[in-house]
Amino acid sequence: MSAVHDAGRAPTRLPHWRGAAAQFVILMIFWLVLSDQYRPLFIGLGVASAAVVTALTHRIVGMVLVQPTHHVLGWFVRAGWFAVYVVWMLWNITMSSLQIAWFVLVPGKRISPRFVTFSTELGRPLSRTLLALSITLVPGTMTVRVMDHRFLVHSLIPGSADSLASGRTQGLVARITGEEPEPAPEMTWGPVLEEPYQ
Numbered sequence: 001m002s003a004v005h006d007a008g009r010a011p012t013r014l015p016h017w018r019g020a021a022a023q024f025v026i027l028m029i030f031w032l033v034l035s036d037q038y039r040p041l042f043i044g045l046g047v048a049s050a051a052v053v054t055a056l057t058h059r060i061v062g063m064v065l066v067q068p069t070h071h072v073l074g075w076f077v078r079a080g081w082f083a084v085y086v087v088w089m090l091w092n093i094t095m096s097s098l099q100i101a102w103f104v105l106v107p108g109k110r111i112s113p114r115f116v117t118f119s120t121e122l123g124r125p126l127s128r129t130l131l132a133l134s135i136t137l138v139p140g141t142m143t144v145r146v147m148d149h150r151f152l153v154h155s156l157i158p159g160s161a162d163s164l165a166s167g168r169t170q171g172l173v174a175r176i177t178g179e180e181p182e183p184a185p186e187m188t189w190g191p192v193l194e195e196p197y198q
Contacts, residue, residue, distance in 0.1 A: 020058040024050050026079060081175040088172055089137060092163060096139045103157050116161050118185040119150050120170055127177040134169055161187070 031046035032038070103109040122128050132143040135153055140160030145152040155161045163169045164187070171181035 020054055022076070022079065023058050024054045026083075027053055078176055078178065081172065085172045085176055088168075089134060092138045092169075096141075096160060099159060100140050100157060111157055113154065113156050115144070115190045116153050116155050116164075117150060117188045117190075118153075118164065120185060121149070121182040122170065122174060122177075122179055124177055124179060127173055127179055130177065131170060131173045134173065135164065138163075 027050035028046055031050060032043075035042055035046065037043075100111075103111050120128065120131065122131060128146060128149070132146050132151070135141050135143045135151070138160070140156040141164070142154045143151060144154050153161060153164065165184060167182060167184035170185070174181045
């Protein structure tokens with residue numbers, strides 16, 4: 001009888017303290033990998049830093065990574081995708097910075113700023129907010145306006161919006177927030193002086 005009763009229960013949610021503990025462990029591992037220092041002083045600084053960051057942000061992180069119907073495993077899957085997202089963003093930021101420097105420093109190269117609009121199928125406001133912030137973090141692109149599911153983005157050089165055109169950034173954001181990855185969007189380009197956003 002007990003087994004039947006247990007089988008009918010709703011999926012277990014990640015307890016509040018376990019989410020905070022998981023975030024602390026992930027941050028601590030990140031600290032150790034980046035610092036490559038294992039002396040007591042550095043480990044102590046890492047523990048203090050991870051604890052402070054967890055205390056200040058674990059509620060926000062929980063809102064991003066956890067939904068009521070997801071098991072504990074789902075939280076770790078999303079945390080893994082968030083780690084992939086961080087690496088992806090660091091790579092994009094680095095490559096875009098080098099690309100812009102190339103256009104600025106090499107004679108004969110011309111910067112050609114343009115507006116681009118596209119629609120996203122991301123349903124959650126949190127997802128669209130994270131996408132808008134991700135776009136602005138990458139040098140060469142800036143989110144100018146978001147209206148519902150439609151984005152207006154300023155692109156400094158032709159290759160700046162490649163990750164948006166391919167849908168890779170949108171896909172990572174969707175996986176972090178628990179949505180289905182979407183196909184590559186249709187991009188509409190226009191000159192800077194004639195804003196194409198309606």
